[in-house]
Structure formats: structure tokens, C-alpha cells
Amino acid sequence: MASLDEVVLDHGSGAKLSGDLISLVVDTLGEVYTGEMEDSAVLSPPAGRIAMTTDSFVVDPPFFGNGNIGKIAVCGTVNDLAVVGARPLYLTLGMILETGLPMARLLEVVTAIRDTALEAGVQIVCGDTKVVRKGEVDQIYLNTAGVGVFERPPLRMRDVRAGDRVILSGPIGNHTVHLLSIREGLGFEQRVLSDCAPLNGLLDHLFDQVGEGAVRSVRDVTRGGLAAVLHEYAKASGRTIRFDKEKLPIQFETVMATDMLGINAIHAANEGCLCLFVDPAAEDRVLAALRAHKYAAEAVSIGEVTAGEGPVVLMREDGRDSVVEELQGAELPRLC
Amino acid sequence: MGKIAVLTNDLQGDVVFLTPERTAVMKEAQPHYTGFLDEMRKRGHTVYHLQLINLPDDPNANRRADGTLPLQRGTEGAEILPEFLGEGDVVVEKNKDSGFYETELHDLLQAAGVDTVLVTGLQTQICVQTTAADAFFRGYNVWVPSDCVVSDNPADRDRSLTWLSGYCATVADSKEILDVLDAQDALPRRVAKTLP
Numbered sequence: 001m002a003s004l005d006e007v008v009l010d011h012g013s014g015a016k017l018s019g020d021l022i023s024l025v026v027d028t029l030g031e032v033y034t035g036e037m038e039d040s041a042v043l044s045p046p047a048g049r050i051a052m053t054t055d056s057f058v059v060d061p062p063f064f065g066n067g068n069i070g071k072i073a074v075c076g077t078v079n080d081l082a083v084v085g086a087r088p089l090y091l092t093l094g095m096i097l098e099t100g101l102p103m104a105r106l107l108e109v110v111t112a113i114r115d116t117a118l119e120a121g122v123q124i125v126c127g128d129t130k131v132v133r134k135g136e137v138d139q140i141y142l143n144t145a146g147v148g149v150f151e152r153p154p155l156r157m158r159d160v161r162a163g164d165r166v167i168l169s170g171p172i173g174n175h176t177v178h179l180l181s182i183r184e185g186l187g188f189e190q191r192v193l194s195d196c197a198p199l200n201g202l203l204d205h206l207f208d209q210v211g212e213g214a215v216r217s218v219r220d221v222t223r224g225g226l227a228a229v230l231h232e233y234a235k236a237s238g239r240t241i242r243f244d245k246e247k248l249p250i251q252f253e254t255v256m257a258t259d260m261l262g263i264n265a266i267h268a269a270n271e272g273c274l275c276l277f278v279d280p281a282a283e284d285r286v287l288a289a290l291r292a293h294k295y296a297a298e299a300v301s302i303g304e305v306t307a308g309e310g311p312v313v314l315m316r317e318d319g320r321d322s323v324v325e326e327l328q329g330a331e332l333p334r335l336c
Numbered sequence: 337m338g339k340i341a342v343l344t345n346d347l348q349g350d351v352v353f354l355t356p357e358r359t360a361v362m363k364e365a366q367p368h369y370t371g372f373l374d375e376m377r378k379r380g381h382t383v384y385h386l387q388l389i390n391l392p393d394d395p396n397a398n399r400r401a402d403g404t405l406p407l408q409r410g411t412e413g414a415e416i417l418p419e420f421l422g423e424g425d426v427v428v429e430k431n432k433d434s435g436f437y438e439t440e441l442h443d444l445l446q447a448a449g450v451d452t453v454l455v456t457g458l459q460t461q462i463c464v465q466t467t468a469a470d471a472f473f474r475g476y477n478v479w480v481p482s483d484c485v486v487s488d489n490p491a492d493r494d495r496s497l498t499w500l501s502g503y504c505a506t507v508a509d510s511k512e513i514l515d516v517l518d519a520q521d522a523l524p525r526r527v528a529k530t531l532p
Contacts, residue, residue: 060395138395183396185432187470253473256503260465 007101012131021129024103025095028110032117033124041125043090046149051086053077054145060334062139063108064182066193069142070112072271072336075198076222077146078120082200083218083274085155086148088120093127094143099134109140120198122146152212157236159216162307165283166241169202169274169296170195171249172226173265177257179335186260191253195272202274202295209289214282219275222336224327225267229275230313231326233305240308245317247302266315267327269335277305337522338451342376342383343435343471345457345464347420350406350413351388352458357488362458369456369484370419372510379517382448383425385416386435386457386467394431433463436470445476452477452523454513455505458486461496472504477525481510 010017026033035041055076062069074091081088093113097106117124174195181188199220206215219229226248230241250258250265258265272295278286283301290299303316313324346352352362373383390397390407399405407414409429416427430439445453453476455468464485471478480500487493501507506526508516516523 184466185430185434185437186466187434187436187473189437191473256469256499259503260461260469260499 005103007097007099007103007106007131009099009131009133011097012129018129022127024107025110025127025129028107029114029117029124032114032122033127035124035126041090041092043125046089049150049154051081051084051148051150051154052146053080054143055080055336057142057144057336058138058334059179059336060138061179061182063105064179064194065189066178067196068109068112069140070109071116072196073142073144074113074116074120074122075196075271076336077144078116078122078198078200079220079222081146081148082203083155083220084148085152085218086150087204088122088146088148088200090125090147091117091122092143092145093124095127095129096137096141097129097131098137098139099131101139106140109142116198120200152207155215155217157217157219157233160233160237160239160277160305161216162239162305163280164216164277164305165280165301166230166243166303166305167276167278167283167286167290167299167301168221168226168249169199169276169290169299170272171251171254171298172221172270172273173250173254173258173263173268175271176225176263176268176332176335177254180261180332181257186257188253188257192251192257195270197272197295199272199274199295202290202293205293206286206289209292210282210285214279214286215276216279217277221270221273221275223269225265225269226275227264227266227313227324227327230324233277234311234313237305238311240306240310240312240314241303242306242308242314242316242321243303245315247300249298249300249302263332266324267332269332271336280304339449340376340381340452340454340517340523341445341448341450342373342381342454342456343441343467344373344383344385344416344420345435345455345467346388346459347385347417347457348387348407348414349417350411352417355488358458358486361486361488361490365483365486366419368510372456372481372484372514373420373422375510375514376454377422377424382450383422384435384441384444385420385425385427386430386439386441386463387414387416387427388463389414389429389431391431434466434470435463436467436474442474450476452479452525454479454481454523456481456484460485460487460493465496465500468500468505469503477523478505479513479523480505480507481513482507483509
């Protein structure tokens with residue numbers, strides 16, 4: 001007799017236990033789930049252009065101090081839609097569960113998905129559940145795909161110009177430090193929390209305040225960190241991006257931790273931080289609007305795009321510029 | 337005035353004898369390290385030994401080459417080495433690098449009225465450093481006796497001591513600590529930085 005306190009292989013068999021598990025998930029999602037349990041969700045296409053994205057989530061550990069993999073799975077996809085200027089509408093939800101995962105833990109994840117989806121104003125329209133044997137995944141992996149609709153012009157990397165200011169919406173490095181600290185018990189996990197948050201509301205607020213044109217392009221600073229984002233923009237625009245190291249928003253304890261671990265915070269993954277490229281004439285207005293929102297109270301201008309020396313990223317420190325090299329590989333796996 | 341406690345990290349066979357290099361540096365440090373613990377005990381300060389136990393389901397625990405987990409509860413390799421134990425010492429199990437991470441250490445120290453901790457043991461750049469940082473975040477006055485911390489690689493130890501003195505601890509050798517203690521009957525907080 002299979003225990004219903006934990007996930008068993010039969011929960012993924014397609015038979016009665018599968019149905020029981022799906023019903024439990026659907027009940028927990030509540031009004032966020034709008035699917036009808038058919039093989040596909042049947043939806044009316046929104047007017048105009050849509051944005052689509054997908055992301056898989058394998059974060060280690062899947063349960064951390066102020067969130068879990070479910071929250072990240074909604075935020076990651078919602079934020080990817082929002083930063084290109086789309087309004088997130090629909091998400092899919094794919095779950096791969098390890099045999100033995102306590103049902104209570106699964107429901108913690110689903111509850112976080114529901115709460116975060118409610119905050120972001122998105123609906124879960126379809127889903128899939130698979131169960132694998134012990135050791136074939138680490139407790140739970142998720143995939144979310146998302147669809148958004150454009151109600152304003154898309155934000156593209158190619159629209160960035162020389163002179164644009166580079167703004168960060170908040171501190172960098174906290175998500176990475178929080179997770180690494182929990183993995184090893186480093187002592188920072190109570191002081192440094194993950195920044196994981198759905199940021200579409202922040203961007204709606206920003207565009208309401210500053211209008212179109214003030215913000216040329218936006219990217220969420222996730223895997224690869226700030227350095228990876230700036231390198232992508234430098235390559236796409238063919239321009240030089242220079243930032244000031246002293247202006248980087250980094251919490252004191254995060255400085256301590258990154259110094260201890262030999263990590264540079266500019267390479268650290270985040271889950272609730274935006275990098276914005278802004279018309280210099282609108283810099284002050286954008287900063288003021290950002291700082292008025294709970295997810296960007298510490299927004300700061302860190303640098304600018306220059307015609308410069310081609311597609312390079314420069315970091316200014318003590319009055320001197322040094323080239324920020326692009327990392328060749330991922331030093332820090334499974335942060336999202 | 338709060339009490340002073342000495343914390344040791346990972347003075348266990350499975351840790352100390354893991355590599356020839358570590359065994360050698362521990363052998364060199366042991367006489368003055370155990371001497372310092374004795375001097376602190378004589379002055380009435382309690383020694384808390386942080387005993388690292390690997391949980392079987394911890395995916396981040398370091399395994400032996402044959403796949404088995406060292407530092408298992410109840411095994412000889414997990415016991416605190418007898419030469420470091422003294423009367424009245426307290427052994428506190430921990431499962432991660434910091435001695436405060438999901439352990440009873442903070443509660444024990446608070447119940448004992450401790451506000452100053454001396455963090456010792458090995459390795460400096462891992463368990464000593466993280467335990468000291470965690471103690472600092474919890475409001476303790478943190479001191480690190482530089483000659484009672486050990487790393488396989490001396491450069492790692494030196495780099496870690498620089499980090500500790502820069503961020504969260506007063507670093508001094510054990511003789512200086514005993515001199516300050518005897519002269520002032522306290523170890524004054526020297527680190528300027530405090531956190532809310």
C-alpha cells in the first residue's frame with residue numbers, strides 16, 4: 001500500500017493516484033489554475049504581438065529561507081516576459097518529482113506557486129507531473145513556460161544607445177549568498193536573504209510613472225550575474241559599457257561572504273534584480289519611480305553606455321578602468 | 337559583564353587525520369593549543385567542542401573515495417580527540433560548517449550568559465571563519481587566537497585571518513589573549529563594525 005504522505009511512483013503513472021495528486025495540486029492552486037484538465041489549454045489569442053519564454057528550475061536547495069523553487073519558477077518566467085515589455089498572462093507548470101518527496105513539501109511549493117502567481121497576476125493554464133525514482137532528481141524540478149502580451153512597444157537590446165545610463169533596481173549577490181550559505185551552513189543565511197520576486201508590477205509602476213521612451217531596455221540579472229548582462233548588451237550594441245565599482249549596491253554581509261568565498265558579486269545570480277538602460281534625460285525620474293516601489297527601494301545608477309572602444313565592459317575603480325572578462329563557465333551551479 | 341567561551345571546531349579523527357599535511361600541522365599546533373584550552377579552563381571559561389556529524393542525506397557532505405560518509409554519529413572517527421577534552425567541556429553536534437547552523441550552541445551560550453567567544457580549530461578558512469562570522473551576526477564579541485587555528489595550507493589560514501580581522505573578529509595569538517584577560521579580566525571588543 002503506497003503511503004499518501006509522500007510521493008510514490010504511482011503518482012506519475014496516469015492511474016488513480018495520479019489523478020488524486022493532480023486534484024490536490026489543482027485544489028491548492030485555487031483560482032490561479034484555470035485549466036480544464038484537457039490535453040491542451042484552449043485560450044483566446046490576445047490582440048497584437050505575444051511574448052513566449054520557458055525556463056527550467058533545479059535550484060539547490062529547493063527550500064530556502066524566504067522562498068522555494070515554486071516561487072522562483074513563477075518569478076523567473078514572469079520576469080523574463082516582463083523585461084521585454086510584455087504583460088505576463090499565462091504559465092504552464094511542469095513538475096518532475098522524486099519518489100519519497102513528502103507531500104507536505106510538495107504542497108509548500110504549490111502554495112508558493114499560487115501566492116506568487118496571484119501577486120504577478122498570471123494564470124496557470126496547464127501542467128504536467130512526472131515521478132522518477134530516488135536519486136534521479138533532487139526532490140523536485142520544475143519547468144514553467146509563459147505567454148505575455150504587448151500593450152506597449154517591446155523593449156529590445158538593440159535600442160540601447162551611447163549615453164544611456166545603466167541602473168540596477170536593487171542589491172546584487174544576495175540570492176547566491178543565501179543559497180550557498182544554506183548549502184554549507186556558512187552563517188550568512190539569516191542576514192542575507194534571496195531577492196526572489198515577481199517584477200512585472202515594478203515595471204508596470206515604472207512605465208506608469210515615466211512613460212514610454214525613457215527606458216530603452218531591461219534585463220533581469222539572473223544566471224551569470226551583472227557581468228553577463230553587461231556583456232550581452234555590449235555585444236548586441238557594439239558599444240562599451242562602463243560601471244563604477246563603488247556604486248554597486250552590495251549588502252555588507254554579502255561583501256563579507258563573497259570575499260570569503262572568492263566570488264565576485266558581479267558574477268553572482270539574482271532572482272529579483274533588474275538592469276535598466278535609460279535615456280540620460282530621464283535618469284532622475286526613473287530612479288525616483290523605482291525607489292518608490294518596494295522591490296526597488298535601493299535602485300542606483302551604476303554607469304553608462306559609451307561609444308567607446310567597441311563591445312567591452314569596463315569597471316572603474318579608484319579612477320582607473322579595467323576590462324571585465326566574460327566568464328567561460330558556470331562556477332556556481334543550480335542557483336535557479 | 338558577560339562570560340567568555342572557547343569554541344573548538346572539528347577536533348575529530350576523521351577531520352584531523354584526513355591528510356598527512358593536516359596531521360602534521362595539527363601535531364605542531366597541539367601543544368600550545370591544548371595548553372591554551374587548559375589555561376582558559378583554569379580561569380573558569382567553558383570550552384564548547386563543535387562536533388561535525390555528516391547527515392546521511394546531506395548532498396553536500398564530503399564523501400570518502402569509496403563513497404562512504406565519514407563523521408558518522410557514534411563512530412570513533414567522529415569523537416572529539418581525547419587530548420583536547422577537559423573536565424566541564426561541552427560537546428555540541430553540528431552538521432554544517434558554522435557551529436551555529438541549526439544547532440543548540442546559541443541557546444547554550446545565551447543560557448550561560450556568554451557574550452564573548454574565542455573561535456579555534458580547523459580549518460581556519462571554513463569552519464572557524466563561518467562560525468566566527470555567524471557569532472558576529474548574533475552579536476557576540478569574537479576573538480580568534482591565531483595560533484590555535486589550523487589549515488592544511490598556511491596561505492589559506494593567513495588569508496582567512498586577514499578576512500576575520502577585517503570584518504568581524506579580533507585576531508591575536510593565545511599568549512596575548514591570556515595577557516589581556518589577566519590584565520583586564522575581560523576581552524574588550526575591538527572590532528568597530530556592528531550590525532543592526
